[in-house]
Amino acid sequence: MSNKLMKSPIPIADFDISYSEGDGPVYSMPPEVFVDKEFYEFEMNAVWAHEWFCVGHASDIPKSGDYYTIEVGEDPLIVIRDRTGSVNVLSNVCQHRGMILLEGRGNTRRISCPLHAWVYNINGELTSAPGLTDADEKVESFNIKDVCLPKIRTEVWQGFVFITFDEDLPPLSDRLGNLGDQLGNYKIDELRASVPLKMEAFDWNWKIFNDECYHCSYLHGGSWGEMYPLCLNSTDEMVKFNDIENGLVSYNLISQH
Ligand code: FES
Missing domain, CATH: 2.102.10.10 (Rieske [2Fe-2S] iron-sulphur domain)
Known part of the structure; x- marks a missing residue:
């Protein structure tokens, strides 16, 4: 895998429409994100070649x-x-x-x-x-x-x-910050793995699936959608180990239920 850092072929400003810190609606990312080969190669480099x-x-x-x-x-x-x-x-x-x-x-x-x-x-x-x-x-x-x-x-x-x-990435402990302290009571180091799950390739575009959970209260309103009472702007379901200064950002999929 090439380690030379690549630049995004899509101008970063084009992503602004897909991100909001306030109440405004959030739109889809630029279409190339989902299908473009050049952007895929950028992602492979930016994420897979430069992360733990x-x-x-x-x-x-x-x-x-x-x-x-x-x-x-x-x-x-x-x-x-x-x-x-x-x-x-x-x-x-x-x-x-x-x-x-x-x-x-x-x-x-x-x-x-x-x-x-x-x-x-x-x-x-x-x-x-x-x-x-x-x-x-x-x-x-x-x-x-x-x-x-x-x-x-x-x-x-x-x-x-x-x-x-x-090889130049800071040690993993820097990346994980104080996660070890936060999870201390779970005795993570004593866990044993069960039978590994084998994930098959998905026949759909995973980015569309993972991009938002705005739809959960509606499309899945009759089933598990109730777990997400309009989670926009709600903070009480955020897990507690968000520690942005140390680069830890948990994915917000833990509901208050
Ligand atoms: S020994 Fe020839 S390819 Fe492995």
Whole structure:
């Protein structure tokens, strides 16, 4: 994923109509936001390449060699526990000719490429390459130590595994501010993950769905809409860990009910 910061192809002022701090109506974002390829690439860069992301829970991989595979943005990754007990996140792409290395989840002592059988250890270091490292047919110009799976910057916070593709991003603790104190009574670090949910691709534009809940009292008025008694300007349903100075903004989906 490219780390060079891109600029929005849509002028920022064009978004003003879709945001209101007061009582005024809020209109849809510029149409390109929903369909434009160039804007999509900007978003991939601005969000996926420059933020921290939670990619699972360390309790999913309790033993050395336990792993699961995941895609973040457009990058296939392996989340794996090494022999020292640390959780590492590695590229799931063979450094030889780009084959995907592992699928699904499981436990392994080594990562073996299905295409030409290069073998990496669970820290991502190449340990053998048939025909290149065998004693009888060693290729002198090939140094096994030069090859390893790229390791993605990772931090584990209270059991949750976070990654970022941005080496210059401040530590996760800066980003989360005082969230740990706010959630102290929930003993988050003692939680264990249940069976992971597999999300399929949605056949609709998720931005339209996620953009607002103004419609909830009306379109869903006969069902769960009652949970949202016109939540415009209402503050009593805001969860308590909004801490804007520390960059924490919770999504307002907690109703007073
Ligand atoms: S692509 Fe993996 S060993 Fe060749």
